[in-house]
Amino acid sequence: MEFHHHGYVRTDPRIEPAAGIGLNRPEELPDEVDVLIVGAGPAGIITAAQLAQFPNVVTRIVERRSHRLEVGQADGIQARSVETFQAFGFAGRLIDEAYQLTDTEFWTPDPENPRHIVRSSTTPDTLIGVSEFPQLIVNQTRVADYLAEFARNSPARGEVDYGYEFEGLEVEDSGEYPVAVTLRRSSGPDEGAARVVRAKYVVGADGARSRVRASIGGSLQGDQADHAWGVMDVLAVTDFPDVRRKSVIQSGDGGNILVIPREGNFLVRFYVDLGEVPEDDGGAVRATGIEQIIARANTILRPFTLDVKDVSWWSVYEVAHRLTDRFDDADSHPGARRAPRVFLAGDACHTHSAKAGQGMNVSLQDGWNLAWKLGQVLSGHAPEALLPTYSDERRVIAKNLIDFDKEWSTLMAMRPEDFATPGELEDFYIATAEFPAGFMTQYQESILTAGSEHQGLATGFPLGKRFKSAPAMRVSDAVRAHLGHHHRADGRYRIYAFADADGSELNAWADWMLNGGDSPLRLFTPPGGDDDARFDVKLVAQQDYHDVDLLEVSPLFFPRLGPFRLKSYEKVWAAIPGEDIFEERGISRDGAIVVVRPDHYVANILPLTSRGELADFFRPLLNEV
């Protein structure tokens, strides 16, 4: 954490100095805004949090509820999301209060007494080495709380505007604020009153029944529900020994349960199989009562019993998989595709079963992907051409999600005798574990993702996948830290210069970065501000840190910051013997340049000897100064 460089900070350093519109942010929703976000769920609130880092972007987020969400239904947090929360400053706090997924237990009918279940196998849930962070279970309200705090502490001082319901929008062909949004007060003294807010861009994060989606002519498309589940969050006394471990239970009578322990050491969620829904059911299954779900759970759990003391939430649902036909409004108009003005994110784009714990996670990445792009465009750093990449990138991810979840939820609902082998469910679970952990996202070649020509220089940083962090030693203060944990959600690109063995190519590259006419630093960094305003450029040396002499390191890696033009000392790193990042991430001993985008995905890999290629890569992404 860097602070004090603008003068002594007398309070919590997580509260950044207000700047731009944060200096005098109006409490009332203004008539004109840069970005209007509809819905304060995970997709909406992360969009607001990231945009609050751009001090001159007027972002407002409206929410139909009159107050903070108190109980939400999503609770599965992938390791990829925890990495994301690290960038938003709250991974540690969330881990402290969450349930941590480790082993998964598989229970099947006892061969000697098929009326009873027995533990058949144990599988580690978290793939060793996939991430340094665990997978968690914690209610979505806490994620939203922390993201809202980040927004509030950011320079633009983001806050949610509660009590506004979205009614409709019109996109006009011209004007600075081409989107006219009609809102209606859903609470407060002027409840029912309508008003129009004009926006440059609108983000529809308003859930599965999204009215923003409808307003751009979109719809969710997908299959019919045919299998029903009861889900309940309960406080209970039981002799089932794995009640604090994720457990997949198949009973002899064909009933299934998924046990998901919850945060706080007592609460537990049960997904209880209610069986196939006849086509002519007509919604009758939804009348299943909580007593029936508890009774069914007790049957499936035999010989164990479940004495439910308190039900904090329960529901009956039928599995459905649906995907939006559009992520933005670029195709919504007759004639040529035009620049998008309205975007959809989160459940407005994809709905599916809850049991793989995917929904909130994909929604968060939707929002983050979109938000930094909007922030850069509206701040004048990037051209508008960046915005269509949102739809291009996230549409593929949503499709993969639906496909995966269909397969998983079908297997989860099968009877034991229908499997080809007794271990089929477990085998699928293990084979696909990287997907639910959130690490299968790989963006394809585009203006944001370079071709794989130089992938060999850094094989452990696959292009288009998220930067997989590794520890290194900060030379200035001899502190070991994960490089990736310094990727704040600040909307900047990271450029890692992995040095060659003797540092000669590194020094030549650093000279060019500082002085070359086609250096991206010179082309895209506005003069007069912080030297690292657009690019966070870090050196990673191959040597042990004792052998890195700071007096010999290029001034490129001591950028001057703040009103006193102080040197930053956090850019120079060294490999750690025994956990050498060059070994662990397959970095060439000739060095390499690795470019990471603001949402952590690996954007480009180049040799240290390259020059113009780096500027060329950024030319479609950043405006020259």
Added chain:
Amino acid sequence: MEFHHHGYVRTDPRIEPAAGIGLNRPEELPDEVDVLIVGAGPAGIITAAQLAQFPNVVTRIVERRSHRLEVGQADGIQARSVETFQAFGFAGRLIDEAYQLTDTEFWTPDPENPRHIVRSSTTPDTLIGVSEFPQLIVNQTRVADYLAEFARNSPARGEVDYGYEFEGLEVEDSGEYPVAVTLRRSSGPDEGAARVVRAKYVVGADGARSRVRASIGGSLQGDQADHAWGVMDVLAVTDFPDVRRKSVIQSGDGGNILVIPREGNFLVRFYVDLGEVPEDDGGAVRATGIEQIIARANTILRPFTLDVKDVSWWSVYEVAHRLTDRFDDADSHPGARRAPRVFLAGDACHTHSAKAGQGMNVSLQDGWNLAWKLGQVLSGHAPEALLPTYSDERRVIAKNLIDFDKEWSTLMAMRPEDFATPGELEDFYIATAEFPAGFMTQYQESILTAGSEHQGLATGFPLGKRFKSAPAMRVSDAVRAHLGHHHRADGRYRIYAFADADGSELNAWADWMLNGGDSPLRLFTPPGGDDDARFDVKLVAQQDYHDVDLLEVSPLFFPRLGPFRLKSYEKVWAAIPGEDIFEERGISRDGAIVVVRPDHYVANILPLTSRGELADFFRPLLNEV
């Protein structure tokens, strides 16, 4: 973190449900209180934080200032203090924002050019294995902020009463509230107004010039100052390469500097030697200006330069070492020693040089030691005879502190040519490193610390020293965690039952704990409440967790909690192959009972076969129910 067991928690689980006086805490300072704490520095605020965990104890803390402290001078945080902060729930957050001490650099005159300094050696500052936590540098205001937050979130809802100055007190011989304290409003609309608050106990945490100390006839006694230092917190540009590492610099002209990098990556503290102070100086040295200190620093640092851009704080001080002649008022009255009513803590008891970073840390342990004892006595859990142990225990620690600091600050002020060997300063630094890290405290045998008869059963938990944490695996959810990180500052004793190899002795002991007539559980735990209300009893098995069958574990280790009498699942642990706590802490394979007091010190070690000894140990410490 255990929560939800009283019903679903809809906000931050760190905010505990209000209880007792926290349900309707009066905003105004009442006329009668159980404990009145004077001073909201580190010693005072930790006392208030711990007492706020006792819902029925009326604690108030008054502070002369009208508001939160914004800039304090203390900044050294021992690893022992970070362990303490873990118990108060904020170790992770403080580490995130603090400077982390790792290497210490020693600079001495360049033999080839004594006008210049050169790096002579590097020493790791944190002793590997002494603690899993680092040593930190961060301003004391942040420590106070977090402790105040803990108080606010605790059941009794502690808050500081600002704007009250302590004027004096009288201790009467009888009455429920025998201490009459006169306070004066130091700010606010009624500034200057005096009032009397009656208390059962008063804690003087009002600093080196303590008026509480004076009011019980105490004084600080010690040596004269004879060496002056300039200290400054600055933002600067320098080519001195170790400006982000703790550095001990001795220059050729006899001048010394201690460099202490500060939190936030830019700020740095310099202690600059201003030399011997002549006896007839008459305070003239204190007129030294900041320009002189900066100039002196530049001379000592040659060939490097220090270009100071901003000074956030500076001072000139003369080293003095003083110790109070009393820690409570038990000896302050003619005739027999009587039960103490007034206690002193922190700087009111001991002052010394700042450079070893000791003051705040010892003050925190003063306050914590006292607070849980006051809380237990005032809640009716413990007899009043517990209270004199505060003075008995902390007086020795303070004396050790002064002795250590005298030696360290003398060495720090010596000229290079006066050392017996060139490495003498560094050798002393290494040889004594456990002291400034905070781990040399070892309480002597007393009602709170058993004799060493059974020390051999757990050689890695020395009696009277702090419980040195080690990782283990929680069986219920297969989560690896440090046992010590579950020691919340909740005023309870911990009892660890390290199992024998086959568990037979363990099971017999558990049966006795549950059913024996002389079991401490039955003698001291009030019926009807949580089973673990007084004792947090945990099992640690020798086996890998896969081999611990929860269905076979005694119900002692599944205590029932809350209105629903839910089972707690966090009491059963297993050794981890490769980092086996039995190996790492020298636990007998026949098992052992280890008792830990509420402030983490090891109180007793007994064989699993013992019975009455455990109850006998607690008899003078707890009231029977």
